[in-house]
Amino acid sequence: MIRPDAxxxxxxxxxxxxxxxxxxxxxxxxxxxxxEIHAVMGRNGxxxxxxxxxxxxxxxxxxxxxxxxxxxxxxxxxEPELRARAGLFLGxxxxxxxxxxxxxxxxxxxxxxxxxxxxxxxxxxxxxxxLVRERLQVVQMDPAFLERSVNEGxxxxxxxxxxxxxxxxxxxxxxxxxxxxxxxxIDALRIVAGGVNxxxxxxxxxxLITHYQRLLDVITPDYVHVMAAGRILRTGGKELALELEExxxxxxxxxxxxxxxxxxxxx
Amino acid sequence: MVAxxxxxxxxxxxxxxxxxxxxxxxxxxxVASAGxxxxxxxxxxxxxxxxxxxxxxxxxxxxRFTDLAPLTALSPTLLSPVPAAQPEVGAGSLRxxxxxxxxxxxxxxxxxxxxxxxxxxxxxxxxxxxxxxxSAELWPVLLNGATARNVLALRVRGPVATTLELVSDAxxxxxxxxxxxxxxxxxxxxxxxxxVHRSGGANLTSFVLEARLGEGAELRHGLLxxxxxxxxxxxxxxxxxxxxxxxxxxxxxxxxxxxRLEPRLVQREGAAxxxxxxxxxxxxxxxxxxxSQMVFEGPDGRLEQLHKAVADGQGRSVFNGAVQVPRAAxxxxxxxxxxxxxxxxRARIDTKPExxxxxxxxxxxxxxxxxxxxxxxxxxxxxxxxxxDQAARLLLRGFCEEVLQELPEAARPWQPLASLLGEQGR
Numbered sequence: 001m002i003r004p005d006a007x008x009x010x011x012x013x014x015x016x017x018x019x020x021x022x023x024x025x026x027x028x029x030x031x032x033x034x035x036e037i038h039a040v041m042g043r044n045g046x047x048x049x050x051x052x053x054x055x056x057x058x059x060x061x062x063x064x065x066x067x068x069x070x071x072x073x074x075x076x077x078x079e080p081e082l083r084a085r086a087g088l089f090l091g092x093x094x095x096x097x098x099x100x101x102x103x104x105x106x107x108x109x110x111x112x113x114x115x116x117x118x119x120x121x122x123x124x125x126x127x128x129x130x131l132v133r134e135r136l137q138v139v140q141m142d143p144a145f146l147e148r149s150v151n152e153g154x155x156x157x158x159x160x161x162x163x164x165x166x167x168x169x170x171x172x173x174x175x176x177x178x179x180x181x182x183x184x185x186i187d188a189l190r191i192v193a194g195g196v197n198x199x200x201x202x203x204x205x206x207x208l209i210t211h212y213q214r215l216l217d218v219i220t221p222d223y224v225h226v227m228a229a230g231r232i233l234r235t236g237g238k239e240l241a242l243e244l245e246e247x248x249x250x251x252x253x254x255x256x257x258x259x260x261x262x263x264x265x266x267x
Numbered sequence: 268m269v270a271x272x273x274x275x276x277x278x279x280x281x282x283x284x285x286x287x288x289x290x291x292x293x294x295x296x297x298v299a300s301a302g303x304x305x306x307x308x309x310x311x312x313x314x315x316x317x318x319x320x321x322x323x324x325x326x327x328x329x330x331r332f333t334d335l336a337p338l339t340a341l342s343p344t345l346l347s348p349v350p351a352a353q354p355e356v357g358a359g360s361l362r363x364x365x366x367x368x369x370x371x372x373x374x375x376x377x378x379x380x381x382x383x384x385x386x387x388x389x390x391x392x393x394x395x396x397x398x399x400x401x402s403a404e405l406w407p408v409l410l411n412g413a414t415a416r417n418v419l420a421l422r423v424r425g426p427v428a429t430t431l432e433l434v435s436d437a438x439x440x441x442x443x444x445x446x447x448x449x450x451x452x453x454x455x456x457x458x459x460x461x462x463v464h465r466s467g468g469a470n471l472t473s474f475v476l477e478a479r480l481g482e483g484a485e486l487r488h489g490l491l492x493x494x495x496x497x498x499x500x501x502x503x504x505x506x507x508x509x510x511x512x513x514x515x516x517x518x519x520x521x522x523x524x525x526x527r528l529e530p531r532l533v534q535r536e537g538a539a540x541x542x543x544x545x546x547x548x549x550x551x552x553x554x555x556x557x558x559s560q561m562v563f564e565g566p567d568g569r570l571e572q573l574h575k576a577v578a579d580g581q582g583r584s585v586f587n588g589a590v591q592v593p594r595a596a597x598x599x600x601x602x603x604x605x606x607x608x609x610x611x612x613r614a615r616i617d618t619k620p621e622x623x624x625x626x627x628x629x630x631x632x633x634x635x636x637x638x639x640x641x642x643x644x645x646x647x648x649x650x651x652x653x654x655x656d657q658a659a660r661l662l663l664r665g666f667c668e669e670v671l672q673e674l675p676e677a678a679r680p681w682q683p684l685a686s687l688l689g690e691q692g693r
Contacts, residue, residue, distance in 0.1 A: 058646055082655050089649050089650075092650075
């Protein structure tokens with residue numbers, strides 16, 4: 001939902017970042033307002049996953065330039081946990097298995113950390129169980145998964161549902177979903193996408209990072225950005241995703257090659 | 268070593284370790300003269316052997332990484348601990364308090380299937396499992412034998428539904444608390460035992476457990492030993508298994524200046540099942556040591572062993588896992604895994620599988636890993652609003668719980684994790 005007067009939640013300006021000595025992001029700019037759903041598309045290696053990890057504060061990535069304002073404040077100076085408490089959520093492409101830590105306890109600690117960030121009271125064990133059982137329905141998840149270790153032995157689809165369950169509990173302002181559709185069969189995709197649609201509202205925003213159009217068949221984006229070689233090459237509406245689907249990424253390569261022949265135009 | 272000998276008590280024994288033993292034996296003999304007891308003959312034999320055995324030094328392979336300095340810094344006297352506060356006894360448990368001198372069975376009515384062993388039979392049986400497992404001459408066993416005043420000896424018939432809790436708390440007193448235990452499981456008997464040994468000061472808890480499992484018998488054995496910064500633990504668990512028997516040992520020790528556990532198992536005719544799951548923690552300048560030995564003397568035996576260790580601060584963790592598969596032990600199936608978590612640059616982990624395999628038709632797997640907390644796991648938790656230090660604690664707990672959740676149910680009120688991590692007030 002595009003409302004030009006809606007408050008800006010996330011403003012990325014000329015962001016550059018590297019992993020080890022390898023520059024990955026080479027000047028990304030993006031503005032996200034409340035109520036909007038953005039999709040970032042691009043080939044493997046275009047930098048779209050890096051963008052999500054830099055936003056969440058992964059220690060393996062070093063920001064070398066640019067700014068990110070979250071609700072008008074500097075996001076990049078915050079520790080990852082403070083970003084999360086402030087309402088930034090990263091749905092992982094590969095959710096991490098944590099043996100020995102019960103999913104229920106993990107979800108409760110995380111939920112209470114976020115509640116503290118919102119100035120709300122912590123939930124005790126019983127109140128939390130009520131909440132989690134209600135939110136389980138968003139992703140049609142079996143309560144048995146609560147008793148298991150975090151993501152341990154979960155199938156790909158179960159892990160992604162567990163990510164959306166976390167999103168449902170943490171009530172983020174900006175949800176960055178990194179390849180949430182990867183590894184999902186059609187039914188799981190529908191459930192996960194249904195969860196995302198259910199949680200998207202006028203006061204929050206969603207940034208979908210995806211390789212394929214098929215996720216965008218079930219979640220309609222307001223903006224589609226095409227990323228290549230660490231930059232956003234083009235921005236359009238949902239028709240841009242359809243165009244990509246039809247024409248493939250070859251034209252992106254051509255456009256990129258043209259850009260690199262005239263580097264003065266960049267930046 | 269220097270720091271430890273500085274705190275040597277006034278007994279003036281610390282200067283020469285040999286004189287520490289001499290002082291201890293003098294003190295122990297003095298108590299023994301008060302009256303005759305069942306252990307007197309074996310005690311004097313052990314005392315003689317101990318007097319003639321040099322203190323284990325780091326030149327001996329079995330003690331290469333384990334310095335006895337915290338032990339010889341202790342007062343060479345016998346300890347009489349005072350009763351300490353304990354959690355309530357659970358519905359399915361019988362708790363026996365061990366203080367090294369009083370009869371733990373006084374005023375207790377044993378549940379059906381359990382009966383004390385005494386008299387000639389005790390004398391005939393005691394030490395047999397130590398001999399069968401090659402443990403009789405181990406230094407901690409000699410030390411225990413030379414000082415223990417009484418023995419808790421029980422026979423088990425049939426399935427016993429009650430969990431037997433064997434509990435000691437050395438408290439903050441100085442000296443040595445020697446405990447001797449014997450369990451004889453008749454064929455098809457089954458029993459669950461939880462040992463809890465705590466300390467709050469400069470003392471040694473020394474225990475030797477002998478367990479004999481008849482054909483088809485099952486012993487589920489838990490050991491929880493949260494220690495004290497200046498306390499020492501020397502524990503030997505000797506288990507002799509007949510065919511078809513199952514021994515399942517789950518142990519957790521940590522927090523001791525020196526804590527060493529030696530499980531010594533033998534399957535006399537093979538065809539038995541042995542499982543060892545262990546967790547040990549070393550923080551500060553603590554030493555946590557496990558030397559396990561599994562011997563298969565016949566075919567078709569099984570071993571499942573998981574040993575986990577956490578070393579933080581300047582702590583030192585030592586694991587040596589011996590598995591012997593002689594020619595007679597064809598079709599043995601043994602798996603040993605050592606998983607170690609290194610939390611500090613100054614901590615140290617030594618882990619060594621020691622497999623001697625002569626039989627040719629066997630499956631013996633072993634492996635060891637040493638790692639730090641996984642950055643990806645930490646980041647995942649942080650990305651959910653959990654602070655780095657809390658995330659590290661969660662991961663550490665997760666690492667420990669894999670073993671701790673296998674302890675008998677009766678361990679829960681003792682708060683295994685909190686007690687081992689020193690997170691609860693004593």
